[in-house]
Amino acid sequence: MARWEPGTAERMQQAALELFATRGFEQTTAAEIAAAVGLTERTFFRHFSDKREVLFHGQDQLLSCFLDGVAAAPADAPPMRVVEHALRSSADYFPDERRPRSRARQAVVDAVPALRERERHKLATIAEAIAAALRGRGVPEPAATLAAESGMTVFAIAFTRWLHEDERRSFAQVADWVLDELVGLTAGR
Amino acid sequence: MARWEPGTAERMQQAALELFATRGFEQTTAAEIAAAVGLTERTFFRHFSDKREVLFHGQDQLLSCFLDGVAAAPADAPPMRVVEHALRSSADYFPDERRPRSRARQAVVDAVPALRERERHKLATIAEAIAAALRGRGVPEPAATLAAESGMTVFAIAFTRWLHEDERRSFAQVADWVLDELVGLTAGR
Incomplete structure (x- = not known):
């Protein structure tokens, strides 16, 4: 059965949530989200097609x-x-x-x-x-x-x-x- | 009780439907819709904030x-x-x-x-x-x-x-x- 398990995408999601909550959704970039967990923008876009998608993964x-x-x-x-x-x-x-x-x-x-x-x-x-x-x-x-x-x-x-x-x-x-x-x-x- | 009654907006809506159906939504302009019923683009925008709205009037x-x-x-x-x-x-x-x-x-x-x-x-x-x-x-x-x-x-x-x-x-x-x-x-x- 499908069950929630944290991974790279989940870690970026967590970082994104914190950044969105403190700085706002519009003001946060994909590169900043990736950097917050030690990853690159390129890695971000391997997991998500855009910034909006990070919330719907x-x-x-x-x-x-x-x-x-x-x-x-x-x-x-x-x-x-x-x-x-x-x-x-x-x-x-x-x-x-x-x-x-x-x-x-x-x-x-x-x-x-x-x-x-x-x-x-x-x-x-x-x-x-x-x-x-x-x-x-x-x-x-x-x-x-x-x-x-x-x-x-x-x-x-x-x-x-x-x-x-x-x-x-x-x-x-x-x-x-x-x-x-x-x-x-x-x-x- | 609110009931449907045709008027200027309704006439533009009707013209818009015909144009959208024949040419497509994206390819039709507000000016063309207005012109189809003998009105100006300005009149169109007095009734609708944008082209999308003509369908939701x-x-x-x-x-x-x-x-x-x-x-x-x-x-x-x-x-x-x-x-x-x-x-x-x-x-x-x-x-x-x-x-x-x-x-x-x-x-x-x-x-x-x-x-x-x-x-x-x-x-x-x-x-x-x-x-x-x-x-x-x-x-x-x-x-x-x-x-x-x-x-x-x-x-x-x-x-x-x-x-x-x-x-x-x-x-x-x-x-x-x-x-x-x-x-x-x-x-x-």
């Missing part, structure tokens, strides 16, 4: 977590149960020790409109991949897209909540809670 | 439709019932006679990544406004954001379906159908 791993969860769901599981499996599996990407780093990253993303757009695009891409995986399991439309998009809505709300300063629950617990809220809301219509 | 009216629906829901309506009212009200913005024009517009938006991003941003803005209106009615978080985002998921899926060449149902009927699907999906978890 790991997106493929996160997507893999979701899709692993879809694949692990029983063949006869209804669509929202499959999405529940995907959400549980995405929690592997957000162990509690990662919370401070995720908070720092989100503060940078929230402050820059272009980064918020990139983030929305990222979530939309994951939703499309989950919908495709559901269709691959025989789920028709619009159920496949509805279930996938609802899953990403739950994910986004749970993620924001998980980052709250006073939130102590694990990401998996928060995601379960938000999913239950959604089920209650729609049942209560 | 009317966003405020659409938002008003949603919020009118929220306001018209009974005070004791549960959150997803309020969202249902908002969706029904948004259908006022999409009478059947508007379908060909909406199809032409969507084909342009789908073809240009920057326009797709702008579209996602538009839907996110409407979701935030509905969530704020729900909080104003006393709905707590995360229910307010969940209900609002779910409503916009239903809206986006219903809208895409409504634009299908072989779709004959009204927008209100399609939106009802997608909302029922969502309720069935979550109940079936």
Whole structure:
């Protein structure tokens, strides 16, 4: 199963977060990020296509977590149960020790409109991949897209909540809670 | 209640759609759009801040439709019932006679990544406004954001379906159908 592991890219990411937080995203260069961990600009661009990408490295791993969860769901599981499996599996990407780093990253993303757009695009891409995986399991439309998009809505709300300063629950617990809220809301219509 | 009415901006929009469809979005200038309906570039920029905006004029009216629906829901309506009212009200913005024009517009938006991003941003803005209106009615978080985002998921899926060449149902009927699907999906978890 895909799981978060630090490496060269992660070290540059960590340095980038610190520089973005202190100097601002616009004011920080790729060369400065690389230099902060003893590397060259060339090494930076071997890992990231641009400065924006340094904040979205790991997106493929996160997507893999979701899709692993879809694949692990029983063949006869209804669509929202499959999405529940995907959400549980995405929690592997957000162990509690990662919370401070995720908070720092989100503060940078929230402050820059272009980064918020990139983030929305990222979530939309994951939703499309989950919908495709559901269709691959025989789920028709619009159920496949509805279930996938609802899953990403739950994910986004749970993620924001998980980052709250006073939130102590694990990401998996928060995601379960938000999913239950959604089920209650729609049942209560 | 906000309802679609053609005017100077609408005429330029119509001309823009035709030019974008035949020549492409990038290859069409604001001056050409204005000239096509006997107006000047200056008039164009009195109505739109840039060429992209010509495709998103009317966003405020659409938002008003949603919020009118929220306001018209009974005070004791549960959150997803309020969202249902908002969706029904948004259908006022999409009478059947508007379908060909909406199809032409969507084909342009789908073809240009920057326009797709702008579209996602538009839907996110409407979701935030509905969530704020729900909080104003006393709905707590995360229910307010969940209900609002779910409503916009239903809206986006219903809208895409409504634009299908072989779709004959009204927008209100399609939106009802997608909302029922969502309720069935979550109940079936």
